[in-house]
Amino acid sequence: MHYYSDLPMDRYHVLSDATMNTLLERLENLLDEVGSDEFEVDYHSGVLTLNLGSNGTYVINKQPPNKQIWLSSPHSGPKRYDYVPATDDWRYSRDGERIDVLMERELTHALGRDVKLGLERVSETIE
Numbered sequence: 001m002h003y004y005s006d007l008p009m010d011r012y013h014v015l016s017d018a019t020m021n022t023l024l025e026r027l028e029n030l031l032d033e034v035g036s037d038e039f040e041v042d043y044h045s046g047v048l049t050l051n052l053g054s055n056g057t058y059v060i061n062k063q064p065p066n067k068q069i070w071l072s073s074p075h076s077g078p079k080r081y082d083y084v085p086a087t088d089d090w091r092y093s094r095d096g097e098r099i100d101v102l103m104e105r106e107l108t109h110a111l112g113r114d115v116k117l118g119l120e121r122v123s124e125t126i127e
Contacts, residue, residue, distance in 0.1 A: 007067050007083055007085075009064070009067070012064065012067040012083070013062075013064070014126055015083055015122055015123065015126070016062045016064075016069055016083075017062075018122055018123075018125045018126045019069060019090060019099075019119055019122050019125075020043065020046070020048055020060070020062065020069070021125075022118075022119060022122075022125050023048060023060065023100075023117065023119060024041065024043045024048055026117045026118065026119075027041040027048075027050055027117075028041055030107070030111075030115060034111060034113075036053070038052075038053035038054075039051060039052050039053060046061055046062040047059065047060075047061040047062075048060040048061065052074075052107075052110055052111075055074065055110040055111075056073075056074020056075065056110075057074060058071065058072065058073055058074065058103070059071075059072040060072075060099075063080070066080065067082070067083070068080045068081055068082055069081045069090050069099060071099060071102070071103070073102070073103075073106060075106050075109075075110075076102065076106065079092045079094075079099075079102070080092070080093070081099045083122075087120075088120065088121045088122055088123050088124070089119060089120045089121070089122055090119070090122070098119065098120065099119060100117040100118065100119035100120070103115075103117055104116060104117055
């Protein structure tokens, strides 16, 4: 599978912004459902922070020089995700896993409930 580093910069921004905004919306809805004052999600200047109290803090940010989205997980550590046109999603080049699949698995475990973020087909979310 081709991990796309020659993505035009304007297209990178459109796709990464759509992904970050969708992720923010899904995480806000999730935290509203969970209803814990201990948890918080925040997004500023291309950096999304998900604080899960004793379960740790996730930091997801755009990385324009590399045309990637970077994830720092309190459970699995740092990963760098590239946009893959063939599957229209963001994948980690070392194992091919989508960013949302990793986060769904970890958040399901941390929150004790089924979590679905649905970040596939990112281009379909662009207005």
